[in-house]
Amino acid sequence: MKIFFKKNNKNENSIFGGETSKYGRFVFVGLLVFTFFVAPIITSASAVKTANKNGLVGYWAFNEGVGTKTGDASGKGINGTVANTTWSSGRFGKALYFNGTDSIVSAPYNSALDLTNNITMSVWYKKDVGSGTNKWLLHKATVNTSYAMFIEGGLKMRLEHPSMQDCLVTEPSEGVWHHAVSTYDGANMKVYVDGVLKNTCAATGNINLTGGGIEIGMFSSPGYYPFKGLIDEVRIYNRALTASEILDLYKAGDGGIIKTIVSGKTGLVGYWPMNEGVGTRADDVSGYKNNGTLLNSPTWVTGKLGKALSFNGTNSVVDFGTKFPNITTAITVSAWVNPGSTQMTYADIWGNHQGDVKGIVMQQNAATTNQFLWSYGNGVGWTNNSGTFNLTANTWTHVVAIKDASYCYVYLNGVEQVSARGNCVSDIVPATTMNFSAGLGYAGGGRYFNGKIDDIRVYNRALSASEVSDLYKSGGQVTLNASRGLLMVRI
Known part of the structure; x- marks a missing residue:
């Protein structure tokens, strides 16, 4: 392409x-x-960034859209035969619809599929509502399967090593697409749904090698568990993918068109679009890889640009893993903010305020709900700050804080709030104990933000007024x- x-x-x-x-x-x-x-x-x-191919030994994307053959894109040549299915629009491109009676995809035996103590099975599926339990997704085909993933009282991974062992999770909702992944690393079986680990089951021993090929959608001998619904993107790896790789695999196939847009990259030292929508990580796409860790369950919600995070105002935080130790003379912090109608005293949108003499923070003006300012420590005191500005509850506002050699500035929706300009001549003294965070900006805790935050960016320079306006207008559409x-x- x-x-x-x-x-x-x-x-x-x-x-x-x-x-x-x-x-x-x-x-x-x-x-x-x-x-x-x-x-x-x-x-x-x-x-x-392509989906992970390291250790991929079988990959049936079901994108042919016609005919009775489906190719193996792993490079192993284990092409499948399609029977009694219907080509349909899929989660990505095309998929196969299985009729719940006799639909099946069969791929022949290949020694690459003889996996003993490391495996990952991955599949996207959309089960018909009300089609019942006991529905097969895929397995290595013999009377006693070597490895399998299916629905029976929940979503289940099964291994024969040498006796049968299952790892079960609650069945995901019917009628919508789900990404199901199961892994075994010689010590544990794990089952993930939509990028999130749902269960870990202790297990040891080698998987029995039975000599069969792969069957998708039904256990053909003796005709058990025919699946009813759509199946897409079936993968088998000869290793256990990590939780991070599984999340990346889930996100890589999210099928969305709105993607990360990096505007004004010069001086960009941290950028968290918060578009993951699942899991406990918010990736930094600035190139510095200071990926954020979600603490105390901020929740994924629809944001201003794609996804965002909602903070409970009690204890939820994202720790971005860096203190920005080299930022002293100039800085820009940009974020989309949607505050709740109530806040703690001194609630922090972002920062790493430490002992009144170090770090940076955007915090509420004491107990005045949703009236904020931003400030920093200069090693002596907390005397360098902007004036106050007001945010409207339950409304998205683009909020930009800037320090140059002389002043602190605040821009709301691309417009400078002149009344919030403050004298900020002295340098920032970076924090030494607290990482830059969202939802809390005070090392002592107890100042948690209630509301939603999206698309946080940090620059090691002061953006110009025109750059701020461009950033506000960018929207990422x-x-x-x-x-x-x-x-x-x-x-």
């Missing part, structure tokens, strides 16, 4: 090329308007018209 774009109405070369893939995300850089022309056959955003082959991104 090649993607071409126009920049400032001039044709440019392709920015991607090579093998088509439907996994991953776009990351575009700049403060420009781009128009991307994509081959019309592409129906979802294509890869910058991405549109793909598959029939015309046009992907337009305004950033």
Whole structure:
């Protein structure tokens, strides 16, 4: 696949090329308007970061859309035969609909599938509502299966090693797509649903090798457990993927068109779009890889740009893993903020305020609900700060805090709040004990923010007024018209 774009109405070369893939995300850089022309056959955003192929020994994407064969994209050549199924639109591209009676995909024996003490099975499925339990997803096919994943009183992983052992989780909701993954590493069986670990079961010993191939959608001998619904993207690995890899695999196939857009990258030292939507990690896409850790269960919600995090105002925090020790003379912190109607005294949106003499913080003005200011420690006291500004409860506002060599500034929705400008001549003394965080900005705790936060960025320089305006307007809107082959991104 090649993607071409126009920049400032001039044709440019392709920015991607090579093998088509439907996994991953776009990351575009700049403060420009781009128009991307994509081959019309592409129906979802294509890869910058491809899904993990390390150890992949079987991969049936079901994208043929016609015929009785489905290719193995792992490189092992274990192509499948399709029987009594219907080609359908899938979670990504095409999928197969299984009729709950006699539908099956069969792939022949291959020694690459003889896995003894390390395995991962991954599948996307959408089970018909009311179709009942005892539904087979996939297994290594013999009378006594070597390894399998199916629905029987819940979502279940099964191994024969040498006796049968199951690892069970509550069955996910019917009628919607789910990503089911199970792993075994010689010590534990684990089952994940939609990127989240749901159960760990102790297990030891080698998996029995039975000589059969792979069956998807039914246990053909003697015809047990026919699945009813859609199955897509079946993968088998010869190793146990890590929790991080499974989350990446889930996110890489999220099928969305709105992706990470990095505007104004110069000086960007931290950027958390918060678009994961699942799990306990918020990735830093600035290139510095200071990935955030969710503590005390901030919840994933619909945000201003894709997903966001909601903070409970009691104890939920995201720790971004860095104190920004090299930021002293200039800084910009940008975020979309949607505060709740009640707040703790001194509630912090972000920061790492330490002992009144170190770090940075955006905090509520004492007990005045949703009136905020931002400040920093200069090693002597907490005397350098902006003036106050008000945020409207339950409303998204783009909030930017800036320090240059002379002043502290605040911008709301791209406009400087002149009344909030403060004298800030002295340098920032970075915090030494608390990492930069969202939902709490005070090392002593007890100042938790109630509300939603999205798209946090930190720069090691003061953005100009025009850059702030561009950042506010960027919005990250991405549109793909598959029939015309046009992907337009305004950033």
